[in-house]
Amino acid sequence: MRVADSSLARQALRGIHESRRQLGAVQVQLASGRRFTRASQAPPAAARADTLRNQLETLGRYQASSHTAADRLRAVTATVAVLTELVQDALQLAVASGSGALTAADRSCLALEAEEIAGAVLDLANSSWMGRHLFGGHLTADPPFARETGAGGYTFAYRGDGGEVIREVGPGCTVTLNLPGDAVFGSPLEAVERLRQALVDNDPASLAETTSALHQALDQVLQHQAVLGVRTAHLELWADHLGTMNCAYAENLSREEDLDFTKAVSDLHTREIAYQASLAVAARLLQPSLLDYLR
Amino acid sequence: MNGFFTLETGLRAIRAQLMASRVIGHNIANSRTPGYSRQIAELQPSTPLQFSTGQHALSLGTGVTVAGIRRQREEFLDRLARFHLSDLARWETLRPALDLVEIAFGEPAGFGPRQACLRLWDALQELSGEPESGTLRHSACQEAESLATTLGSLARHLDEQVQQQVAAAQDTVAEVNHLAGQIAVLNHDLRLAAILKTQPGDLEDRLDLLLDRLSSLAGATSRREGDGTVSVHIGAAVLVERDSVSPLILEITGGQLRFAGAGGSEVVPPSGVLAARRDSHNQILPGYQDSLDTFARQLAGNLNSIHQAGYGLDGSTGLDLYRYDPAAPARTLALAPEVAADPARLAASADGAVGDGYGALSLARALTGPNFTGQSAAEYWASAATRLGMELEKVGRQVENATLLAEQAENLRAQIMGVSLDEETVDLVRCQHAYAAAARLISVADEMLEILIARTGRVGR
Known part of the structure; x- marks a missing residue:
């Protein structure tokens, strides 16, 4: 078989180009720290990595959402906890003022105390968190409860709505971050007001009724508190779960696209040797000719 | 003696x-x-x-x-080499076009439509938790706008590429015609040589070099005529016969790139550079443009219907979120001017109350729901990137194969002629x-x- 000089040269060049290309590929891998920098270098792995990265970024949002959700839930819980204390205070007041030993002056003194409690409950009902009223449903801009002076004392108007403030903390998974303001504060406000009015009126009979009303109100508030407790616990569990998932996805993603440095460095060495070999072979192959041996 | x-x-x-x-x-x-x-x-x-x-x-x-x-010289080996050379030229021309598309789509690293969708989703999620916040509204509008800009700039990038294919094809056509003219001149000399019964080796070499180049450019084939001349064909159409040339003309009819020869009849280059330019102009690039347009249309359609049902902070309702020109959805997609002018009009509320974030949540859910040809927005782009990656990988393999085969043919040729x-x-x-x-x-x-x-x-x- 004839071997033309051009064939030899072409083959030698091809060998050199190929080794250089492979060297370049490892260099890019080492510089970027990734097995592939473009989808076409490993389409199936790139597709998996894409899905994983998407999951990971989505999870990140859900984690952040569940943290802000937990913050808000804590604010609501704290408010309701204070409400519980206030209703308990009112109840104690009611029980204490039911004593027959008290004079009218004592009662009017206690009425002032009841008024304080009533004011505190109202403030609580209108409390806001990050500039938004917590208990007005979707109508968060204005205070949800207003006290109006009527014939037999104060009445309370609820200006909020029944809207639920929700937050998505997982795919299709939402938590409700508020409680209906009228359901939580309606009966406490009313009961405390009745207590105040009864004390002002110095009316022992209605004081006894007030006590049972306050009991009912306390029960309701405690129920709400229990609901909040369960919700917070669930949310915390969920946030933990999200954290675990995050780790798992990150690990998977790393497996798909991160470079095995040991392997890459050893590849680099092998390919360096291959490159030098191709150069040496080309030099040995191309240099001599018959002319070197003819005189 | x-x-x-x-x-x-x-x-x-x-x-x-x-x-x-x-x-x-x-x-x-x-x-x-x-x-x-x-x-x-x-x-x-x-x-x-x-x-x-x-x-x-x-x-x-x-x-x-x-x-x-x-x-x-062995004519059979020439034909073999030309076949592989034109194949190689085709794949080698196709690869950079796809390469640029892949870089533009920016997956897996960098900034692409998938990331833009994700960021819009993120901003909407955040807004749903705090719909009263002006800052969050503003950032949601920004992300919505930036998604539209991403799609638009990608679409324009593809347009530009389509135009470049035309310009490049124009250059190639000019070169083909120039080479054809040279062959026609050589044909004249070859006929003379045949009459004089000389064997003009160097003349034949020049002819073969021109034929090699022509087959790379247009997948042209040649036939030796009885009078010593060579006739050149592209597909079934004649390019050179004796000393007459039927010049190739580039035409764009109905957005399709085609080539015409003598009398305006269509010439279909079977392979070579021209075939690659034609395919990337008529099929490959428009395919990706379509996927952009489809996405833009579905994005605007889905989000608009939700947005129209919702309410802004100022009680505005029935507004679009996105506007586009149906003739070129991805290129013209933009935030509706009413919303862009005042982020308070972003319909984050479903019931009209300021504290309701359900509208924003529904918008976010539209992005993760199966609303984009049965996939979520992220899946849509991930699968587009994968499709592109696979196609590019395939083309890369074709280039490697064709390189090996062409080299093999060249070596066989060199065994005789080198x-x-x-x-x-x-x-x-x-x-x-x-x-x-x-x-x-x-x-x-x-x-x-x-x-x-x-x-x-x-x-x-």
Whole structure:
């Protein structure tokens, strides 16, 4: 078989180009720290990595959402906890003022105390968190409860709505971050007001009724508190779960696209040797000719 | 037969070896010339002398002559090489076009439509938790706008590429026509050579080089005619016949790139650069443009219907979130001017109350729902990126295959036509020896003549 000089040269060049290309590929891998920098270098792995990265970024949002959700839930819980204390205070007041030993002056003194409690409950009902009223449903801009002076004392108007403030903390998974303001504060406000009015009126009979009303109100508030407790616990569990998932996805993603440095460095060495070999072979192959041996 | 016969034989040998060494010199001089085929001086015994010695009829050899100078070439291998060269040119042209698309789509790293969708989703999620916040509204509007901008700039990038394919195809067509003109001129010389019965090796080499290039550019095939000329075809259409050229014309009809030949009939290049330009202009790039347009249309459609049902902070309702021109959705997609002017009009609320984030949540859910050809927005783009990656990988493999095959064919060709300096050196040495021996033959014949002339015929002196 004839071997033309051009064939030899072409083959030698091809060998050199190929080794250089492979060297370049490892260099890019080492510089970027990734097995592939473009989808076409490993389409199936790139597709998996894409899905994983998407999951990971989505999870990140859900984690952040569940943290802000937990913050808000804590604010609501704290408010309701204070409400519980206030209703308990009112109840104690009611029980204490039911004593027959008290004079009218004592009662009017206690009425002032009841008024304080009533004011505190109202403030609580209108409390806001990050500039938004917590208990007005979707109508968060204005205070949800207003006290109006009527014939037999104060009445309370609820200006909020029944809207639920929700937050998505997982795919299709939402938590409700508020409680209906009228359901939580309606009966406490009313009961405390009745207590105040009864004390002002110095009316022992209605004081006894007030006590049972306050009991009912306390029960309701405690129920709400229990609901909040369960919700917070669930949310915390969920946030933990999200954290675990995050780790798992990150690990998977790393497996798909991160470079095995040991392997890459050893590849680099092998390919360096291959490159030098191709150069040496080309030099040995191309240099001599018959002319070197003819005189 | 006279006494000078041997001198004559020696002279012939010297002439022939000299001629052979000139051919060798030509080969050595052209050992690096592209497309050059090795030439061989065909030595042949000259016509023998018939004579009779009375009893026997003898045929005496008269030495050597150069019967021809023939280039070493195999037409079958040329055809094989051209087939693979045009295939290689096609894939090699296709690859950079797709490469640019992949870089533009920016997956897996960098900033692409998938990331833009994700960021819009993120901003909407955040807004749903705090729909009263002006800052969050603003950032949600920004992300919505930035998604539209991403799609728009991608679409414009693809448009630009389509235009570049046209410009590049135009250049290639011009080169094809130029080469065809050169072949027509060569055809004239070839016909003359055929009439004169010469073997113009260098002329043929130039022709073959032009044909190699033409098949790379347009997948052209050639046929040798009876009169020594070559006719060139692209597909079924004639490009060159004798010394007439039917120039190739580039046309764009109905957005499709096509080529026309003589009389406006369509020419379909089977492979080569032109086929690659045509395919990327007519099929590949529009495919990705379509996927952008489809996405833009579905994005606007889905989000608008939700947005129209919702309410802004100022109670505005029934507004679009996105606007686009149906003729070019991705290029013209933009935030609706009402919303862009005042982020308070972003319908984050479903029931009209300021604290309701359900509208924003529904918008976010539209992005993760199966609303984009049955996929979520992220899946839509991930699968687009994967499709592109697979196609590019396939093209890369085709380039590798075609490179190997073309190289194989080139090597086969080079086995016949390539110059080997060692071989030429050996030939040269043989030539030199033959020349020296022929010279010796002459001097021997000379001595023999001298004996005859100087030492005989002394009688009577």
